[in-house]
Amino acid sequence: MPLIPLDEPTTKRIPPDTFSLFALGFRPLYLLGAAFAAIAIPAWVMVFVGVLQSPIPGIWWHAHEMLFGFGVAIIVGFLFTAGKAWTGLQTPTEGPLAAVAALWLAGRLAMAFGGGGVLASAIDVAFLPLCAAIFFRVLLKAGSTRNYFIGLLLSMLGLVNLVFHLALHGALALDPLATLLFALGLVVVLESIVAGRVVPMFTANAVRGVRQWRNKTLDYAAVIAGGLALLLWAMGVGGAAGALSLLAAALHLVRVGGWNPWATRKNPLLWILHLAYLWIPIGLILIGLGQFGLLPRSAGVHALAIGSMGGLIIGMITRTALGHTGRMLTAGPVETIAYVLVMSAALVRVLTVSAIPSATVAGIHFAATAWSLAFLLYVWRYFPFLSRARVDGKPG
Numbered sequence: 001m002p003l004i005p006l007d008e009p010t011t012k013r014i015p016p017d018t019f020s021l022f023a024l025g026f027r028p029l030y031l032l033g034a035a036f037a038a039i040a041i042p043a044w045v046m047v048f049v050g051v052l053q054s055p056i057p058g059i060w061w062h063a064h065e066m067l068f069g070f071g072v073a074i075i076v077g078f079l080f081t082a083g084k085a086w087t088g089l090q091t092p093t094e095g096p097l098a099a100v101a102a103l104w105l106a107g108r109l110a111m112a113f114g115g116g117g118v119l120a121s122a123i124d125v126a127f128l129p130l131c132a133a134i135f136f137r138v139l140l141k142a143g144s145t146r147n148y149f150i151g152l153l154l155s156m157l158g159l160v161n162l163v164f165h166l167a168l169h170g171a172l173a174l175d176p177l178a179t180l181l182f183a184l185g186l187v188v189v190l191e192s193i194v195a196g197r198v199v200p201m202f203t204a205n206a207v208r209g210v211r212q213w214r215n216k217t218l219d220y221a222a223v224i225a226g227g228l229a230l231l232l233w234a235m236g237v238g239g240a241a242g243a244l245s246l247l248a249a250a251l252h253l254v255r256v257g258g259w260n261p262w263a264t265r266k267n268p269l270l271w272i273l274h275l276a277y278l279w280i281p282i283g284l285i286l287i288g289l290g291q292f293g294l295l296p297r298s299a300g301v302h303a304l305a306i307g308s309m310g311g312l313i314i315g316m317i318t319r320t321a322l323g324h325t326g327r328m329l330t331a332g333p334v335e336t337i338a339y340v341l342v343m344s345a346a347l348v349r350v351l352t353v354s355a356i357p358s359a360t361v362a363g364i365h366f367a368a369t370a371w372s373l374a375f376l377l378y379v380w381r382y383f384p385f386l387s388r389a390r391v392d393g394k395p396g
Contacts, residue, residue: 015389017388018388018389025091025093027386030073030386031387036108038375038376040062044065063184065111075187083135086144088142091134106123107124132155132158160186167179184309187309188308199270229288233287241291242291246284256280261278268335273316273319286303310346321382325391344366
């Protein structure tokens with residue numbers, strides 16, 4: 001008769017003070033992206049007022065670094081972490097992840113201090129193709145066909161960044177700013193897809209008995225119409241882009257309305273995601289009006305860049321960092337203040353540029369201050385969470 005083991009099964013727990021910054025993709029890239037967001041915007045304001053000089057035209061540097069510096073760091077950190085959850089396969093950790101983070105940081109330093117040269121461009125361009133290859137390798141190995149399109153969008157962002165640098169150096173007869181508008185459109189499409197999956201799910205899981213309405217045809221129509229509208233906008237097509245933008249805005253409004261955003265009003269961890277998504281149809285409306293000559297282009301740009309991209313990022317990097325470090329999914333005062341600051345930055349920047357042009361400069365200073373404070377709060381609050389092991393002792 002075999003002996004029955006009396007020892008209790010044990011699972012090796014990681015001590016909570018263990019340095020774990022490179023245990024999973026979100027950790028270094030969220031932290032670096034948030035710190036960069038807090039630094040780069042005040043730097044841009046100093047360029048704007050003439051205190052500092054940028055190595056390339058200031059507006060190009062500002063737009064590029066918010067998209068391909070800040071935005072891409074968070075996107076890659078999220079996708080490396082989500083990719084592991086979606087496929088069950090390991091994404092880069094420890095040394096390889098540190099190398100990925102170092103390459104991203106090298107790109108930021110090159111763009112800030114590289115004088116706009118070819119070497120600086122080569123360093124910056126290298127990051128996204130590498131990350132797209134890593135992400136696609138995991139998807140292909142797992143046969144995760146549902147997520148191939150997300151990998152394609154990441155690859156397209158890398159291609160657009162290459163085109164931007166070729167245009168910057170005169171190798172392509174394109175306006176570099178037009179490529180950045182196209183990149184913003186790709187980011188919005190990615191947001192529409194990912195948020196469309198997770199925001200209603202988070203809401204249904206957290207709000208007991210919440211009523212929601214969802215329709216796959218509407219989801220596809222909203223994403224496709226929005227993507228086409230933003231493509232035409234980046235290409236400089238006038239009336240067609242304006243009309244399609246207004247149609248896409250209506251579709252996105254119906255879509256987010258079906259998720260029952262009002263039910264999340266008492267839960268900051270949820271309402272920030274709904275409010276941030278709402279900036280997508282607002283941005284599309286502003287773009288549509290801008291295409292008809294009724295508003296400046298920057299109104300729609302900042303609605304999408306600060307409101308939707310910034311809002312969804314601050315909402316997701318708090319929520320996913322809490323969940324993936326084994327903490328309760330609850331937003332405290334620090335998180336709530338950060339959410340309010342980002343939403344305030346978007347509101348003031350858009351209102352001043354579109355309705356109170358005499359206050360545009362004041363709006364820039366207010367929005368920059370609010371934005372930077374929000375991400376400084378994130379770095380201060382989350383550095384201990386991101387640099388140390390999960391509180392439950394699990395890996396990751």
